[in-house]
Amino acid sequence: MIHNKTILWIVAYSVLFFCGTFAFSQEPAAPSNVTAKDTPNDDGSSITVTWDVAPEGSGVVGYVILRNSDAGEFEVIASELKSDATMYKDSKIIKGMEHAYVVRVVYDNEGFMDSTQTAAVKATGQWYHTDKTPLFIAMFLFSAAILGSIYYARSGKDVFVRRIPGLEAVDEAIGRATEMGRSILYILGLGSVDNVATIASMTILGQVARRTADYETPLRVPCNDPIVLNVVREMVKTSYLDEGRPDAYQEENIFYLTGDQFAYAAGVDGMMIREKPAAVFLKGTFFAESLLMAETGNSIGAIQIAGTDSEHQLPFFIAACDYTLIGEELYAASAYLSREPMLLGSLRGQDWGKVVIFATIILGVALEFFGINWITTHLQRVG
Numbered sequence: 001m002i003h004n005k006t007i008l009w010i011v012a013y014s015v016l017f018f019c020g021t022f023a024f025s026q027e028p029a030a031p032s033n034v035t036a037k038d039t040p041n042d043d044g045s046s047i048t049v050t051w052d053v054a055p056e057g058s059g060v061v062g063y064v065i066l067r068n069s070d071a072g073e074f075e076v077i078a079s080e081l082k083s084d085a086t087m088y089k090d091s092k093i094i095k096g097m098e099h100a101y102v103v104r105v106v107y108d109n110e111g112f113m114d115s116t117q118t119a120a121v122k123a124t125g126q127w128y129h130t131d132k133t134p135l136f137i138a139m140f141l142f143s144a145a146i147l148g149s150i151y152y153a154r155s156g157k158d159v160f161v162r163r164i165p166g167l168e169a170v171d172e173a174i175g176r177a178t179e180m181g182r183s184i185l186y187i188l189g190l191g192s193v194d195n196v197a198t199i200a201s202m203t204i205l206g207q208v209a210r211r212t213a214d215y216e217t218p219l220r221v222p223c224n225d226p227i228v229l230n231v232v233r234e235m236v237k238t239s240y241l242d243e244g245r246p247d248a249y250q251e252e253n254i255f256y257l258t259g260d261q262f263a264y265a266a267g268v269d270g271m272m273i274r275e276k277p278a279a280v281f282l283k284g285t286f287f288a289e290s291l292l293m294a295e296t297g298n299s300i301g302a303i304q305i306a307g308t309d310s311e312h313q314l315p316f317f318i319a320a321c322d323y324t325l326i327g328e329e330l331y332a333a334s335a336y337l338s339r340e341p342m343l344l345g346s347l348r349g350q351d352w353g354k355v356v357i358f359a360t361i362i363l364g365v366a367l368e369f370f371g372i373n374w375i376t377t378h379l380q381r382v383g
Helices: 002-025 130-154 165-180 196-215 226-242 261-275 290-299 314-320 329-338 341-369 374-382
Strands: 035-038 047-050 060-069 075-081 087-090 098-107 112-114 184-189 219-223 254-256 279-285 303-308 323-326
Touching: 035 098, 047 098, 060 087, 075 087, 087 098, 130 341, 165 184, 165 196, 165 279, 165 303, 165 323, 165 329, 184 196, 184 261, 196 219, 196 226, 196 279, 196 303, 196 329, 219 226, 219 261, 226 254, 261 290, 279 290, 290 303, 290 314, 303 314, 303 329, 314 323, 323 329, 329 341, 341 374
Parallel strands: 184 219, 184 279, 219 254, 279 303, 303 323
Antiparallel strands: 035 047, 047 087, 060 075, 060 098, 098 112
């Protein structure tokens, strides 16, 4: 009998203990350690509010964030934060004003409790983003490589640039046109003056114009953009002046054709068929009109040298032209043709930078195979 009573008392105390524990776990409590701080590494447009995570079994279903400005009335600025949230970034602050925050916890019984008010915080912008330090170091080293390469090229040392058949054929194309007594047609494509490929093409045109000035070969340049027209005229004129042949420059050979894509293609095709130039240069930004012009130039037997960074048009140029500059070869052309030390040095420095980037990618992939992901994590944080 005594034994049975003892068991009953143990069961009763156990039930009371667990009920008390359950009731205690369900007791509402305000969020703890609520702080508001100016968000680091930004332009002073946000404040970050943090608090401790709610204990398990506390019945929390979400949080509400309230804010006041310059000690004014509190207002709700966020009301759908999840129960596991511990941070809120307020990106709608009023610059120049101090803001204080209250975090309200909402329970499953529709009750709520507010935290104590945080200290007032004013957001300020930072001059330097500390997380970007590795990126700054990388840019510094990249710039140093370019400057060092330019100094190397200017010292008179030979800078190796790999053979690019499409650029070696420039003299051949101009010489052929000169021997046949026919013109050269240079097509800049449809890019505007702020297009990188168009700028590269105009630089190549300047080098081509130097040679046509020496050989007294007619150079025809139909333009698609009025601004490009004016820039090209000045570039070609300068090239003729530099070669001491200003009398050979003919401004009417550099003209505006039309701004419409296929009307421009039709006009260029008509010039090819009527004038039958011996050499055709297609360099710049091209779209669906590329094959129309390249096939027309091929049909008249002209030697064609094309170049573009439009990857969708490269197959058409490769199929219909004699030589094609692919991607960055178009950008390297000006250094290749002019052999100017600053351009050669810049090209060499950029290549060294690409080697470092490629080596980093290979190293990162190799480390990932062994479960070491610090390079990936670091790059994601920097980005």
